[in-house]
């Protein structure tokens with residue numbers, strides 16, 4: 001038996017007894033595997049990337065909050081009317097049968113994400129992701145009400161007072177207001193927003209609308225007010241697989257250790273080389289401004305959302321110290337190691353991987369646009385009426401019954417005429433115009449009749465031809481005509 005292993009504390013004592021190793025650690029020696037997250041108090045910073053972030057906040061929120069209020073003629077410009085199974089996007093009226101366009105849009109979005117990530121890392125995360133955008137808005141509110149980073153830390157540390165209570169309540173009130181408006185705008189994409197507003201004012205909302213306004217509002221309040229960087233660190237899958245899209249020529253926010261190390265504080269005006277120091281003065285500003293609370297000097301980390309705020313912060317420090325800018329900068333791993341110029345870096349952007357992504361993306365976008373432009377604004381679904389069997393009718397003709405759903409995807413009323421082909425002498429009843437209103441659909445019972453005996457028993461392929469008389473558009477749909485034995 002291996003005598004070096006742990007033994008029971010009840011092993012016998014006496015000459016030759018093995019040394020007893022305690023297997024239960026004292027309570028003071030226990031190491032917890034759980035660590036509560038520490039609240040991050042990001043310091044506000046000014047600079048080019050901070051301005052870009054705010055520009056993106058304005059742009060994305062202008063689109064998100066503004067789009068449901070925009071009109072296209074008599075209707076909402078963008079409306080996903082789930083109840084009526086109709087989607088209005090600018091001048092298009094889409095039916096569930098047009099789901100292929102949504103799939104195409106998702107594929108294009110995914111490829112665009114691959115492309116931008118391969119070129120410049122987590123641009124989406126740092127500048128356009130809703131989590132980033134709403135956290136930025138909520139932090140701005142916090143800053144306005146509770147003060148700067150130091151004031152916020154002091155306020156949280158002090159015991160409850162009337163001033164603290166008022167500030168906290170007011171902050172949460174504003175947050176809840178923004179969150180609820182966000183939930184309301186979100187639901188406004190699925191139900192006409194003006195009607196929704198009136199229904200809210202008159203407290204006559206449907207239960208699903210109330211649920212989604214509160215659910216989306218609550219998610220915004222929780223994610224942007226409390227969870228913040230934890231959503232990026234622990235919940236977002238993109239942070240985990242982004243490294244698969246990076247390569248050594250991807251632009252990332254990076255610290256130049258060759259220039260910055262060894263870091264240490266020093267007075268302004270001292271030549272760091274004379275003290276065998278690098279350019280980093282160890283001020284910690286890059287950590288204080290970071291919304292995820294990391295130290296970029298420790299290298300690329302999955303928590304880094306690529307917001308560039310540490311670039312702004314360090315740039316200010318370098319300027320104050322009269323050092324060259326760019327100790328923290330957007331650079332590539334290859335560029336950093338070889339000391340490439342900006343021109344050399346940009347030349348490497350057009351590498352094979354990026355060109356392939358860009359070519360596929362361009363082809364997909366062109367294909368999607370072409371199919372949208374040439375799309376037929378008429379859809380037809382054919383269902384054989386299983387309740388009625390094939391039968392002989394007046395005049396010795398054999399009849400099968402079908403149900404046709406005719407969908408008018410234009411915004412004008414249209415008349416349609418139904419014909420059929422596939423069997424000699426085939427006829428359609430009723431042989432009359434079918435009127436369908438703008439962006440409406442209608443189910444029509446249609447009987448197909450063929451002279452008895454022209455085709456043998458079995459199933460035969462026939463085609464319904466639905467023709468838009470005014471638009472000159474025709475859609476053909478296949479069906480099966482059954483001839484009994």
Ligand code: SF4
Pocket residue numbers: 255260263279280281282283284285286287297313314317327328
């Ligand atoms: S802001 Fe710049 S100088 Fe200050 S600690 Fe960060 S890297 Fe060093």
Ligand code: SF4
Pocket residue numbers: 253286289290291292293294295296303304305306307308309310311
């Ligand atoms: S390390 Fe810099 S770029 Fe990355 S999240 Fe922090 S502040 Fe933003």
